[in-house]
Structures are given as C-alpha cells and as structure tokens.
Amino acid sequence: MLLRRNGGQAPWEAAEDPGTGKPAACKTRIPTFQLSQASLTEQIDSNFLQHGQHAWNVDRSQCDDLMFKHARECGARTFDGVKVQSVKFSQTFCLDEKESGEQAHLGKPVSASWVRKDKTTGSIKFQYLVDASGRAGLISTKYMKNRKFNEGLKNVASWGYFEGFEMYGVGTVAEGCPYFASFPGENKVSVGVVMEQKSATAKKKLMESPSSREWLLTQAKEAPGIGDLLAKATLVSDVKSASDWSYTASTYATTNIRIVGDAGCFIDPLFSSGIHLALTGAFSAAATICSSIRGDCSEKSAADWHSKRIQEAYARFLLVVASTYGQITGKEAAILNDEGESDFDSAFELIRPIIQGSAEESTGKAGPEDATEAVSFCMRVIRKAQNRLEDISIGDKIIRAAMQPDTGSIGGSDIDRIVIHAERGALGLVKM
Structure with missing residues (x-):
C-alpha cells in the first residue's frame, strides 16, 4: 500500500499485516538525521541511504512475532512462552586461564531445563545451542561470565509514546521525512532522550529528583527542534528507562x-x-x-x-x-x-x-x-x-x-x- 500526501508521493510505503489488513511496517525511502542545532533553513538534514534504497520502520513486537512465525513455517519447532533456566554440559564447567584468559571451556551442551508461564517445567536435548536470550545472555553471564561494559559509552535513556505531534520539516524538502515519523494509520511516535550518565545525574539533582515522566517531558521539550514538534503533544504511555546497555564479551x-x-x-x-x-x-x-x-x-x-x-x-x-x-x-x-x-x-x-x-x-x-x-x-x-x-x-x-x-x-x-x-x-x- 503506497501512501500519498497532497497529491505527491509520501516518503514512506506501508506493508499490511495479512491477518488484520492494518499497516504493520513502514518502508522509508528518505530517512534523515539532524545532528546539529542549525535550522532547516540553514542546513538540509543528511540522508544516510543511497538513492533507491530504503529502511523498514517496524513495530518491534510485531516484527519479533513475524520472524518467530516465519521460523515455524520454515520447519523449526517453536515453543512460545517458554524460558530456559539452565544448561547441562557433558563435562564439569571450568575456566582455562592458560589458553585464552577468560575463554570458558564448558564442554559440549547436551540439554536445557525450561519453565512455562504456567510454572510447568521440563528439559530438552539438542546437538547445538544458539543463545539468543537477549540482554539476559544466559551463556555469557551465567556460564562464561565474560561480559564487559563499555566504559566509553556510559549513557542513560528514557522514552515513551506521544500523540498530537507536529509534522517535521514543514515547508522544506525534508517535510514529513521519517526523522520523526509515526506508523501509517497511527498518530503516535516514540520519543526518547539519551544523555551521558554524569550529566543526567547532575541535572536530576538540580531538578530535585524528578519523576521519570517529569524528566522525559522536560528534557525532550528542551531539545532543539524536538521541543517545537512536541509543543502540543501528549505523553500517552508509561516512561521506560535503561542504563549501562553498551557491553561486549571476550568470545x-x-x-x-x-x-x-x-x-x-x-x-x-x-x-x-x-x-x-x-x-x-x-x-x-x-x-x-x-x-x-x-x-x-x-x-x-x-x-x-x-x-x-x-x-x-x-x-x-x-x-x-x-x-x-x-x-x-x-x-x-x-x-x-x-x-x-x-x-x-x-x-x-x-x-x-x-x-x-x-x-x-x-x-x-x-x-x-x-x-x-x-x-x-x-x-x-x-x-x-x-x-x-x-x-x-x-x-x-x-x-x-x-x-x-x-x-x-x-x-x-x-x-x-x-x-x-x-x-x-x-x-x-x-x-x-
């Protein structure tokens, strides 16, 4: 489904969810970034895609579900609502410091213990284990113990959903570009603030420990350009936050x-x-x-x-x-x-x-x-x-x-x- 605006082609294209017929993703062709405080009349934002290429702006939960179902359609056995709690190996866990420092020699994984949402438990055997457990990182954090946080990117973030925002770049060639875009058919955008940890701590102290909602609203509306777009907008969701998210591992x-x-x-x-x-x-x-x-x-x-x-x-x-x-x-x-x-x-x-x-x-x-x-x-x-x-x-x-x-x-x-x-x-x- 191609969306058009004011008689011209809009800078996005929507893909429908086969089940509901509603837009599930945006195919953006002119995504831009504004990295300085210069106004749009002084500086055209930078387009990081080559001509003719695109990016998909998707709802995260819908995207995850789409890939999960696709794996099933391709022949994978899928189990929804199940969490792996531990892994059993064919030999005792140990660290071989002589060979490669923190390299963990766990032995061959042979089975995993799991639990469902209804508290039922069990185990499953396998030949290979691919750990895609997200930030929890079962193997890396529980067994290898080799996660390290990046000291060069100590940031904190807060974000939430807003409704009633203004159109981006009105009157310029960047009008409506998905620098600040919602999904077709929705009047909602996700807006977040990322700040260096020391600066955020100092600012919150001056604000006398604001609530997460007060913090996001204040900082988002102080941001050059963003404040104008959010002038009449309303925060319609709970505010989420995260810190210490930049990390790596030795293997x-x-x-x-x-x-x-x-x-x-x-x-x-x-x-x-x-x-x-x-x-x-x-x-x-x-x-x-x-x-x-x-x-x-x-x-x-x-x-x-x-x-x-x-x-x-x-x-x-x-x-x-x-x-x-x-x-x-x-x-x-x-x-x-x-x-x-x-x-x-x-x-x-x-x-x-x-x-x-x-x-x-x-x-x-x-x-x-x-x-x-x-x-x-x-x-x-x-x-x-x-x-x-x-x-x-x-x-x-x-x-x-x-x-x-x-x-x-x-x-x-x-x-x-x-x-x-x-x-x-x-x-x-x-x-x-």
Whole structure:
C-alpha cells in the first residue's frame, strides 16, 4: 500500500499485516538525521541511504512475532512462552586461564531445563545451542561470565509514546521525512532522550529528583527542534528507562555453542545497531553450524570464525556510533564534517557501508576498501572529538574496546580468507 500526501508521493510505503489488513511496517525511502542545532533553513538534514534504497520502520513486537512465525513455517519447532533456566554440559564447567584468559571451556551442551508461564517445567536435548536470550545472555553471564561494559559509552535513556505531534520539516524538502515519523494509520511516535550518565545525574539533582515522566517531558521539550514538534503533544504511555546497555564479551562461541544478538553484545540504539548485530550473528551461527555438521571444517574452526565475525561487526558499529556521538556532544563544531561543510553527507557516504550492513556481507561480494575507509574515518573522528571531551580518555577507551583481541583487521569482508557461501541448501563456510 503506497501512501500519498497532497497529491505527491509520501516518503514512506506501508506493508499490511495479512491477518488484520492494518499497516504493520513502514518502508522509508528518505530517512534523515539532524545532528546539529542549525535550522532547516540553514542546513538540509543528511540522508544516510543511497538513492533507491530504503529502511523498514517496524513495530518491534510485531516484527519479533513475524520472524518467530516465519521460523515455524520454515520447519523449526517453536515453543512460545517458554524460558530456559539452565544448561547441562557433558563435562564439569571450568575456566582455562592458560589458553585464552577468560575463554570458558564448558564442554559440549547436551540439554536445557525450561519453565512455562504456567510454572510447568521440563528439559530438552539438542546437538547445538544458539543463545539468543537477549540482554539476559544466559551463556555469557551465567556460564562464561565474560561480559564487559563499555566504559566509553556510559549513557542513560528514557522514552515513551506521544500523540498530537507536529509534522517535521514543514515547508522544506525534508517535510514529513521519517526523522520523526509515526506508523501509517497511527498518530503516535516514540520519543526518547539519551544523555551521558554524569550529566543526567547532575541535572536530576538540580531538578530535585524528578519523576521519570517529569524528566522525559522536560528534557525532550528542551531539545532543539524536538521541543517545537512536541509543543502540543501528549505523553500517552508509561516512561521506560535503561542504563549501562553498551557491553561486549571476550568470545561468542565455543564447542557446539553460538551466541547471537543482545545475548552477546549491544552497543546503542543509534542506527538500529542491535537488529544489525542480531541478524549478522544469526546468519553466521547458521553458516558455521552447517559447515561443522557437514565436516567442511572442524567445530573449533567454525566456532572461532563466528566469534571473529561478531567481534568485527561490533567493532565497526561501535566506531560509527562513537563518531556520531562525538558530533552530537561537539554541537556546532565540525567533527563528522570539515570546516565550511553545511551538512554531513560526506561522512554518511563513508560510514554508509557499516550502517546499511554491506560491510558485513561475508560472502566476499562487498568491497573491503569500503569498510576499511569507513573504519579509518571513524577513528579520525573519535580522535578529533576527544580533544573536546571533558574526559580525554574516553576516545581511547572506545578505540581499545573496538580493537578486541583476535579481531585482527576490521576492514574487509572475509575472516582468515574464509567467507560465507550463501546458497539455499548449501549454506556454509568456504575458502576464498
């Protein structure tokens, strides 16, 4: 269903839910970002998608349900409303400090104990375990105990849903662009405030410990541009909050185990890095498990390749997010762009392969020079922004977090000269 406005084509396209006939997702063709306080009459926002490409703006719960049902349709056995509580291994848990520091040698996982919402319990046996348990990260936090929080991105966030907002960019070429968009058929948007933890603590102290609702309303309406769009809007939901969400781990795989998505690492909501890392990890887990089962490579080689794949994807996106925050905290300073440039198009041109995921195409089809150039650019930006930070060690912390052990080069599309062979019925790893 194509939505049109004022006789012209709107910058989004809606996909209907087959069950209800209602819009379930928006296909946005002109998503934009405004990273400075310059008004729209002075600066056109930067479009981070190439011409002809698009992004999907989806309802999270509907998207999760769609993928869950799709797995069932593809032949997977699915169990809704079930939580895994513990995993049993074929040998006693231990840490081998001599081999790789925090690398956990758990033995082969053989079964998992679960509980349903109605309190019934049981266990299930399996050959391979893919941990996609979200932020809880069962394997990483309970067994490997190798999660580390990113000291370079200590932020706090609050968010909620508003109704009655104003149209974005009225009278400009960016009018209605999904920088500030609702789903078709709904008059509701999600608005959030992200702030450095120390700054948020200091502000809340001055406000004499405001409620979560008071905090979000005050900070959102003080934000340049956003305040005007929310002038007549009403907060219609409870306010949610989160902190310490940026974390990583020393490894994302071991014998017959693969860790994917938030279960292993998370950077920041910016640029939808979470879904990017989740799908990248899922693809890698499937390919490495298939190769191991077929005997194309050893299980250890497959597990090591998966860990490096996640480490590389995490490092690239971490640098992009940190670079962008450098511009945000730098306000009107030229951080992502050069002096005299009125927009950030040149910057987005360089980091686009990482944002769009083409840098993670481990099939060997992506140009390695694109990813390498993007990484180099981000490191220059972080160094540039660091001179303006109160804590000048933050930039170094971010770069060190990106350059994890065994990551190697974070430019290019292959790992150890091995790429994913993405063919239906023959998914796996192949040497270049």
